Amino acid sequence: MAILVLGGAGYIGSHTVYELVEAGRDVVVADNLVTGFRAAVHPKARFYQADIRDRAAMDAIFERESIEGVVHFAAFSQVGESMSNPLKYYENNLSGTCQLLQSMAAHGVDKIVFSSTAATYGEPEQVPIVESAPTCPTNCYGETKLAMEHMMRWVSQANGLRYVALRYFNACGAHPSGVIGEAHNPESHLIPIILQVANGTRKQISIFGDDYPTRDGTCVRDYIHVTDLAQAHILALDYLLAGGENNVFNLGNGVGFTVKEVIDAARRVTGHPIPAVVSPRRAGDPAQLIASSQKAMDVLGWKPEYAALDTILSTAWKWHSTHPDGYGAE
Secondary structure, X not given: OEEEEEOOOOHHHHHHHXXXXXXXXXXXXXXXOOOOOHHHOOOOOEEEEOOOOOHHHHHHHHHHOOEEEEEEOOOOOOHHHHHXXXXXXXXXXXXXXXXXXXXXXXXXXXXXXXXXXXXXXXXXXXOOEOOOOOOOOOOHHHHHHHXXXXXXXXXXXXXXXXXXXXXXXXXXXXXXXXXXXXXXXXXOOHHHHHHHHHHOOXXXXXXXXXXXXXXXXXXXXXXXXXXXXXXXXHHHHHHHHOOOOOEEEEEXXXXXXXXXXXXXXXXXXXXXXXXXXXXXXXXXXOOEEOEXXXXXXXXXXXXXXXXXXXXXXXXXXXXXXXXXXXXXXX
């Protein structure tokens, strides 16, 4: 029996495929390659270029492969774009998931681990954030992910689907081997942007606001290594395969770092001065987002192995320093 990873050519999806393959699992990847990269897919995984919005393509995969569980990363995830083009996000994230769930039901596949997000919480009332905290997204991306969670809950009640939604915080880092890593175009994540300065492809890093109510005035975020995220998806899948009930888990380190602290750590790791300039705040940026991942640790037995900020940055730098153009360098 195989595991189907949707969006398995993307950043977190490709790392999860690597961890599954290295754990001896039979893996099938489906990705439309709109934002993913064929070169990121593990050579031992069977690959289909397919879109979850294409019901016939999904049906063909389920008919050809013997699938026991699905891991779903196939969603658009750029906050800014979701605000300027919300219908793109509803059409892909919601309509696509609807087609996927219909195909799963038609082929008797009833277990899915779903990539959700801390953006479902919006501006938190208190930190660290626990799973029972109010969900009030402040952007369309978070709204569609929350709606996907709700869709699975109702389908579960109607059809017996069993699901785990993993709400993760700031994914970062790269595979320790340096063979795959983070590549977005355009890049919007803090750590790759910082490392572009170290690579010489960007002159400086902008700090959006230094007057937040935090220890140094810059935003605090919870950074979680992509390999630790991948392991959590495998644990969640095994939890469902062992009969676990529907559940939602936060994934983070439970420790927050400011933007300035991340830049300082990058200077240590790379040996580059990394010039930084303060720019005006961006609308909608919460002062701090920190996860409580105690539930995932207690129920799934999850424990992050790459929690130290310098370790996270070292793995990212190993990738970015050898792939300054991402997968385009290959």
